[in-house]
Amino acid sequence: MPDPDGPTATTDPDAVDDLPTVSCSRCDDEWALDYELEELTVGNQAVEAFALDHFQHTGHFPDDVSPWVADCRRCPEGVERLDEAGARRWAATHARHTRHRVTVDHADLDEPTVVERD
Numbered sequence: 001m002p003d004p005d006g007p008t009a010t011t012d013p014d015a016v017d018d019l020p021t022v023s024c025s026r027c028d029d030e031w032a033l034d035y036e037l038e039e040l041t042v043g044n045q046a047v048e049a050f051a052l053d054h055f056q057h058t059g060h061f062p063d064d065v066s067p068w069v070a071d072c073r074r075c076p077e078g079v080e081r082l083d084e085a086g087a088r089r090w091a092a093t094h095a096r097h098t099r100h101r102v103t104v105d106h107a108d109l110d111e112p113t114v115v116e117r118d
């Protein structure tokens with residue numbers, strides 16, 4: 001007879017029924033992150049690691065991942081990064097070396113930030 005009272009199973013390592021999944025409408029596919037969780041054991045990092053792997057192999061990010069996009073207005077160069085600092089660093093470096101004007105954009109921004117050499 002099960003006992004519904006005691007909160008005893010809080011550290012049960014098998015209680016990962018809510019395995020995070022990531023889907024990609026461009027690939028029309030969906031993945032469970034069991035492999036990433038096993039390798040990294042941290043939820044958010046698992047999604048991030050998957051997204052980076054997906055980008056590396058397909059050239060785009062999966063659904064529900066909003067990258068920071070640094071895009072040069074003067075030449076075809078640009079990057080997409082999951083971390084804001086990485087995108088801004090690229091933009092600043094590109095502007096510094098080329099004197100090009102670079103925009104940094106993200107889904108959460110009202111409008112893109114412009115990065116120029118001082």
Ligand SMILES: [Zn+2]
Pocket residue numbers: 024025026027028054058060061062
């Ligand atoms: Zn995809």
Ligand SMILES: [Zn+2]
Pocket residue numbers: 072073074075076077094098100101
């Ligand atoms: Zn440029």
